[in-house]
């Protein structure tokens with residue numbers, strides 16, 4: 001099984017990706033950038049451009065490593081193809097279309113999961129993309145993969161979606177086993193996931209399949225896999241994408257492949273490296289700390305009875321206060 005680091009808006013930016021790759025090398029076979037939005041005016045935001053510059057992604061570019069996948073948010077083939085060409089020129093080899101973002105600002109613009117509401121339109125968009133890809137020298141050798149949910153409100157919508165996906169030479173299909181209306185809540189719909197994979201194969205879909213949803217521990221992984229085994233689809237699933245689980249435990253992929261569990265020293269080093277990484281591109285201590293708090297929202301689960309110490313981390317407004325509060329939590333709380 002391969003493990004992927006999921007795209008997570010504003011979190012999985014280059015400092016995190018580079019540091020994670022450096023510290024937990026080998027456990028994750030693909031990292032996904034958060035989505036970049038392909039807009040009609042054909043420009044990327046500075047933040048998006050910065051995140052993709054090869055100079056900021058040296059661990060991937062220096063090793064000629066194509067394991068960094070760029071995700072594109074687009075509601076039509078024209079802007080997708082423009083963005084794809086721009087990103088391909090930077091040297092990326094795989095582009096991923098976002099068909100899962102449930103935010104209403106995105107869905108209302110018929111992007112992300114919004115595209116799942118009109119399968120005929122999605123079909124014609126994909127048809128245009130793949131036809132143009134063949135006739136565009138810059139895109140000919142680029143891999144295009146999809147990350148989808150099972151539907152908007154009802155998982156039965158996935159039958160038609162799978163029929164559509166099976167028509168195109170996508171290089172991988174990641175299925176987040178939820179519908180848009182689930183947002184990130186509820187247990188993943190494993191049954192519907194398995195049915196959708198069967199359907200995709202019945203329709204002739206050849207792409208490797210990646211599962212996504214609620215893998216936080218080895219137990220989650222084993223339970224999910226055994227469910228798939230019972231349904232006869234385990235052999236079809238070659239990858240699992242880890243989102244919140246790998247934010248909570250950066251060693252998760254290593255643990256799932258039978259390696260060591262995360263140590264307190266490793267987590268401390270990881271947090272120290274993240275501070276240094278964010279400090280390079282975010283002005284003011286306060287803002288660096290806010291960025292780190294996005295990690296603490298997940299990482300706090302490693303500390304028992306630590307409310308007082310976590311509060312101090314949240315209240316820190318200078319680098320000194322923050323680092324002292326982090327030292328305290330590691331020194332005073334049980335690490336689990």
Ligand SMILES: Cc1cc2nc3c(=O)[nH]c(=O)nc-3n(C[C@H](O)[C@H](O)[C@H](O)COP(=O)(O)O)c2cc1C
Pocket residue numbers: 006007008009010011033034035071098100101147176184212213214215241242243244245
């Ligand atoms: C804060 C946050 C930001 C996210 N941003 C993106 C994104 O940019 N693109 C995307 O396809 N999914 C995004 N997702 C969804 C995740 O990639 C993943 O599909 C979802 O969290 C389910 O996996 P998990 O249960 O392992 O977390 C985001 C999720 C979270 C929690």
